[in-house]
Amino acid sequence: xxxxxxxxxxxxxxxxxxxxxxxxxxxxxxxxxxxxxxxxxxxxxxxxxxxxxxxxxxxxxxxxxxxxxxxxxxxxxxxxxxxxxxxxxxxxxxxxxxxxxxxxxxxxxxxxxxxxxxxxxxxxxxxxxxxxxxxxxxxxxxxxxxxxxxxxxxxxxxxxxxxxxxxxxxxxxxxxxxxxxxxxxxxxxxxxxxxxxxxxxxxxxxxxxxxxxxxxxxxxxxxxxxxxxxxxxxxxxxxxxxxxxxxxxxxxxxxxxxxxxxxxxxxxxxxxxxxxxxxxxxxxxxxxxxxxxxxxxxxxxxxxxxxxxxxxxxxxxxxxxxxxxxxxxxxxxxxxxxxxxx
Amino acid sequence: xxxxxxxxxxxxxxxxxxxxxxxxxxxxxxxxxxxxxxxxxxxxxxxxxxxxxxxxxxxxxxxxxxxxxxxxxxxxxxxxxxxxxxxxxxxxxxxxxxxxxxxxxxxxxxxxxxxxxxxxxxxxxxxxxxxxxxxxxxxxxxxxxxxxxxxxxxxxxxxxxxxxxxxxxxxxxxxxxxxxxxxxxxxxxxxxxxxxxxxxxxxxxxxxxxxxxxxxxxxxxxxxxxxxxxxxxxxxxxxxxxxxxxxxxxxxxxxxxxxxxxxxxxxxxxxxxxxxxxxxxxxxxxxxxxxxxxxxxxxxxxxxxxxxxxxxxxxxxxxxxxxxx
Numbered sequence: 001x002x003x004x005x006x007x008x009x010x011x012x013x014x015x016x017x018x019x020x021x022x023x024x025x026x027x028x029x030x031x032x033x034x035x036x037x038x039x040x041x042x043x044x045x046x047x048x049x050x051x052x053x054x055x056x057x058x059x060x061x062x063x064x065x066x067x068x069x070x071x072x073x074x075x076x077x078x079x080x081x082x083x084x085x086x087x088x089x090x091x092x093x094x095x096x097x098x099x100x101x102x103x104x105x106x107x108x109x110x111x112x113x114x115x116x117x118x119x120x121x122x123x124x125x126x127x128x129x130x131x132x133x134x135x136x137x138x139x140x141x142x143x144x145x146x147x148x149x150x151x152x153x154x155x156x157x158x159x160x161x162x163x164x165x166x167x168x169x170x171x172x173x174x175x176x177x178x179x180x181x182x183x184x185x186x187x188x189x190x191x192x193x194x195x196x197x198x199x200x201x202x203x204x205x206x207x208x209x210x211x212x213x214x215x216x217x218x219x220x221x222x223x224x225x226x227x228x229x230x231x232x233x234x235x236x237x238x239x240x241x242x243x244x245x246x247x248x249x250x251x252x253x254x255x256x257x258x259x260x261x262x263x264x265x266x267x268x269x270x271x272x273x274x275x276x277x278x279x280x281x282x283x284x285x286x287x288x289x290x291x292x293x294x295x296x297x298x299x300x301x302x303x304x305x306x307x308x309x310x311x312x313x314x315x316x317x318x319x320x321x322x323x324x325x326x327x328x329x330x331x332x333x334x335x336x337x338x339x340x341x342x
Numbered sequence: 343x344x345x346x347x348x349x350x351x352x353x354x355x356x357x358x359x360x361x362x363x364x365x366x367x368x369x370x371x372x373x374x375x376x377x378x379x380x381x382x383x384x385x386x387x388x389x390x391x392x393x394x395x396x397x398x399x400x401x402x403x404x405x406x407x408x409x410x411x412x413x414x415x416x417x418x419x420x421x422x423x424x425x426x427x428x429x430x431x432x433x434x435x436x437x438x439x440x441x442x443x444x445x446x447x448x449x450x451x452x453x454x455x456x457x458x459x460x461x462x463x464x465x466x467x468x469x470x471x472x473x474x475x476x477x478x479x480x481x482x483x484x485x486x487x488x489x490x491x492x493x494x495x496x497x498x499x500x501x502x503x504x505x506x507x508x509x510x511x512x513x514x515x516x517x518x519x520x521x522x523x524x525x526x527x528x529x530x531x532x533x534x535x536x537x538x539x540x541x542x543x544x545x546x547x548x549x550x551x552x553x554x555x556x557x558x559x560x561x562x563x564x565x566x567x568x569x570x571x572x573x574x575x576x577x578x579x580x581x582x583x584x585x586x587x588x589x590x591x592x593x594x595x596x597x598x599x600x601x602x603x604x605x606x607x608x609x610x611x612x613x614x615x616x617x618x619x620x621x622x623x624x625x626x627x628x629x630x631x632x633x634x635x636x637x638x639x640x641x642x643x644x645x646x647x648x649x650x651x652x653x654x655x656x657x658x659x660x661x662x663x664x665x666x667x
Contacts, residue, residue: 066534067533182397183619212396212562213604213615215604216612217616219612220612238534240534241608244606244608244609245608245609245611265609268609269608269609278535279534281538282534282535282537284537284564285607286562286590287566288563291541291542291567293539294539296505
């Protein structure tokens with residue numbers, strides 16, 4: 001969809017062969033990750049309600065929705081940080097080569113987390129440890145996960161920092177997180193997340209704390225670097241315009257339910273679900289003359305509540321919307337869960 | 343109504359003395375950090391002006407100067423043609439009543455130990471704007487005006503959501519019947535749906551009450567929706583200003599162009615982002631301060647600092663090689 005640019009990031013091409021595990025160019029058709037009917041219970045609340053989607057190897061997927069939609073919850077479940085007995089899980093999370101990891105043990109997750117699945121958090125300044133230097137934080141996973149020696153880890157750390165656009169990388173290794181700007185901290189997070197050559201990178205609102213010009217740099221960087229490694233990426237975003245720019249596929253969530261999903265070009269150019277339409281109408285573009293805000297309201301997570309969770313705020317709601325939950329059905333190039341689509 | 347400007351900034355400069363980077367805390371050497379450098383702008387009654395820029399551009403210092411919280415080191419900041427810092431007595435009271443502020447962090451700007459009723463009524467009490475018996479009715483009317491149920495006045499800050507608190511902050515700002523609303527990132531960090539509700543509310547209020555609006559934001563979409571005029575800041579200077587529509591359809595300054603390119607737009611490929619970050623405002627090199635990141639920079643840009651010059655009656659920019667003739 002978007003041209004791949006190696007030049008823009010000054011991509012390091014001298015990576016050791018052993019580290020480049022994937023040689024095939026992206027994207028292929030094979031599913032890297034399949035999420036089937038994933039439900040997540042916290043006490044009596046059904047936080048995720050039968051969420052299903054599929055991510056191809058080398059593709060990017062966007063999880064979008066308002067706060068409370070379950071976007072970050074999905075990301076945490078996918079990296080094994082939200083597991084029973086803390087929460088109740090049903091359904092399947094299948095990762096290529098690892099199989100069904102829904103009920104995987106912590107020991108099994110330790111082989112995946114930080115290795116095949118890595119994550120970039122929203123607030124880099126909170127995710128980096130303020131007591132350790134950048135060098136230590138980036139070299140520790142290199143030594144533990146890849147088993148590199150001290151010198152090799154240092155060389156690789158410098159390479160990684162350079163590939164994420166941090167100039168003067170050797171001296172940055174001795175810097176502490178507070179000595180870097182927010183954009184630089186986020187670059188370090190990306191370098192750490194990419195250090196193990198993951199198959200799946202989870203980026204949870206990676207730019208919402210950054211200025212727009214830095215946001216563009218960071219999103220471009222994540223796209224270029226995952227593409228170069230043939231890795232897949234899941235972006236958690238609330239900005240639909242940004243999602244249209246960086247995601248091949250999109251999953252629109254409301255109150256833990258998938259309301260519409262498909263190729264972002266299809267879903268976002270002609271949204272059919274009233275919620276997707278309303279979200280799109282809230283996005284300010286430069287030409288926006290008139291806004292039609294959604295009425296306020298938060299979804300109920302009560303596990304007994306039947307029906308579509310968006311119904312109380314929906315202008316097109318029918319009687320049955322509140323009582324019978326609509327299933328995701330293939331409609332005009334995407335999957336849609338709505339009794340009364342536009 | 344007179345057209346004399348409410349606010350006028352005349353070549354305002356604000357410099358801070360800071361320790362030299364890397365030097366010991368006790369070192370005597372001080373460097374000058376110019377947070378604002380020759381800022382000129384005016385706000386007329388009923389006008390809406392957006393101040394746009396990234397972090398480090400001096401937006402917050404500008405705001406502090408406008409509110410009289412910081413004294414400019416050079417130049418003059420005027421409210422109704424009087425120096426803001428020297429306002430006293432009745433003038434000072436009038437200034438406090440006429441200029442209302444909406445802060446970015448609504449939760450932090452509202453006292454958690456006061457009920458919503460007391461928070462919204464505080465400006466009324468302070469300025470003696472209503473009789474004790476009418477207090478509840480006035481607060482109820484203000485809350486309803488911002489789209490909150492009147493019963494909410496009995497609640498406390500902790501019981502309200504982020505979007506509701508922003509509304510309370512707006513109601514509180516409106517209580518003193520101001521002529522200018524000054525808002526610092528008043529809609530950032532919210533869900534798009536909540537943001538859209540607040541933007542619509544602010545625009546309706548501004549139009550219906552004939553308020554002047556000075557809106558600080560980093561989002562060009564917000565600026566375009568809410569404000570007729572825009573001023574783009576970079577490292578303490580206004581680099582371009584004019585009618586929002588004109589500036590955003592045909593920017594003259596490469597920085598304005600870069601901000602536009604970086605704003606998310608549906609299905610537009612993410613074009614080559616601006617390289618690097620905003621440099622440190624300490625000891626700036628001579629010449630245009632944007633030159634280090636500018637794709638159009640030439641040798642003269644690094645030698646002479648371009649002044650902010652009027653191109654048309656509505657448009658000013660500071661660039662030696664502008665994008666428009």
